Amino acid sequence: MTTSFTPTALEVAAAEAVPSADELAGTYELQPNNNKATQEVREAKMAKLLFGKDFSDSMAHATWTTEDGWHNRAIEPYGALSLDPAAAVLHYGQEVFEGLKAYRHDDGSIWTFRPTYNAARLNHSSRRLAIPELTHEDFMASIVDLVRADNEWVPDVPGSSFYLRPFIFASEAFLGVAAASRYEYYVIASPSGPYFTHxxxxxxxxxxxxxxxxxxxxxxxxxxxxxxxxxxxxxxxxxxxxxxxxxxxxxxxxxxxxxxxxxxxxxxxxxxxxxxxxxxxxxxxxxxxxxxxxxxxxxxxxxxxxxxxxxxxxxxxxxxxxxxxxxxxxxxxxxxxxxxxxxxxxxxxxxxxxxxxxxxxxxxxxxxxxxxxxxxxxxxx
Known part of the structure; x- marks a missing residue:
């Protein structure tokens, strides 16, 4: 029998300190959004919480290129993506993702749970797929700015949460079998009920x-x-x-x-x-x-x-x-x-x-x- 009591590399990385939300706020520039759901539409969706079926008004986005690294950080309106048919992710599967939740506490404040572990694991996954890494501060800032932009979508009923899905994919248009030279990072969010409906x-x-x-x-x-x-x-x-x-x-x-x-x-x-x-x-x-x-x-x-x-x-x-x-x-x-x-x-x-x-x-x-x-x-x- 093999037994381990020492922290894993991910656990060690997750213990690293990161700045507070107030210090990180504004890293992703808030863009105008003329397509926000009306209060009536939002309330209707919040009244029938499913898991990962409905999404909030905004999404975090940044782009990586070999010339500029990660740049163009923004909170954009949630919507369809424009993707070249030759985008590398469609042909060679170069993509990674994470999943974490935000919770509304009884006093109305909003918290998330051990997000630095998700930041560390996203980088672990990225290394395996030859995808550029994202700093913990960048990851955390995307969560902070998205949740602050769409805080009205964070539910407060028992068993509910605001499910956050960060992901990175290769967007360069080419058909050669090689690591891409351009990547997109997004975070989308879904007001959600329990994963198992029963x-x-x-x-x-x-x-x-x-x-x-x-x-x-x-x-x-x-x-x-x-x-x-x-x-x-x-x-x-x-x-x-x-x-x-x-x-x-x-x-x-x-x-x-x-x-x-x-x-x-x-x-x-x-x-x-x-x-x-x-x-x-x-x-x-x-x-x-x-x-x-x-x-x-x-x-x-x-x-x-x-x-x-x-x-x-x-x-x-x-x-x-x-x-x-x-x-x-x-x-x-x-x-x-x-x-x-x-x-x-x-x-x-x-x-x-x-x-x-x-x-x-x-x-x-x-x-x-x-x-x-x-x-x-x-x-x-």
Missing amino acids: GFQPINVWVEPTYHRAGPGGMGDAKTGGNYAASLLPKVKAHDAGYDEVLFLDAKTDKNLDELGGMNVFIVMADGSIKTPQLTGNILAGNTRSCIIQLLRSQGRSVTEETIPLAELLEEFGSGQAVEMFACGTAAVVTAIGSLTSEDFHVKIPTGPTTKNIYDELTAIQLGHVEDTFGWTYRLM
Whole structure:
């Protein structure tokens, strides 16, 4: 068993101090916007919050070229992009993205959660895809200026958030197989309700025996569209069969737990200890995953990062050694897994208190209901 208790490179980078929102405000110049939604339209959309379906009035934007680096920072009206048909991203998939949330606290202030981790991971992904990096200050400024421009879109109902999607793509028009010389950075935002519309209910998971989302030496630990594209066919098949999500096994052996299509997984043992698949280079180093590990260890809980064979896990649930399993990610935060199914097994998983307690503790920090002793929250306005 391999156990790690030292901070990862992303966790170290995420701990770097950044200027306050007031110091960063105005980095992205606010452009005139004559296409803002009317109050009636905005209120109608805010009254039926979905996840990632409606978008606010504005978007942050910057351009990178080999001559000028990152420049032309602006908050622009949200709208369609003009893209050359030969744009490199359309042919070679050179793009990365992130996901984080802003929350309205009870006093009306707006905060986000551990954004420097997202800034560090965006750069980690960019390095893997030969995309120029963005400073943490630049990343944070884009979030600050966008949220301040569109603060009326930040909801305040329970379970809601203002989902932020930063992304970078190669926009140079050429058909040669090489890293591009021009890139666009955008941040768009969506007032959102819960990721799973059925609320905090256990999900049923299909364990995929054939397909993989990434392989050794690939881009599994980069947040890039290709990994998600690889997961879509098995997810479509699983959804058609009545399952909520897909659990992928490692591509090298087809025996060990990897991750869901967009979430990391944890297993709660009967003795109170918790384990999660170790980061192998195939698994995305989730922000929520990192926070859960730190939160539990601060409470004296045993959390191990290790290789978890599927066969061993099924035996542990059968014998009662394993008592809960949950998935986590920015969009869903934490959700219980109620069953694992594949071609030759179906295992029901108990719903216990640990999963819900972790969800409650994390969201209480995010919403400002308890003291943030970790320094994860950042005030935007």
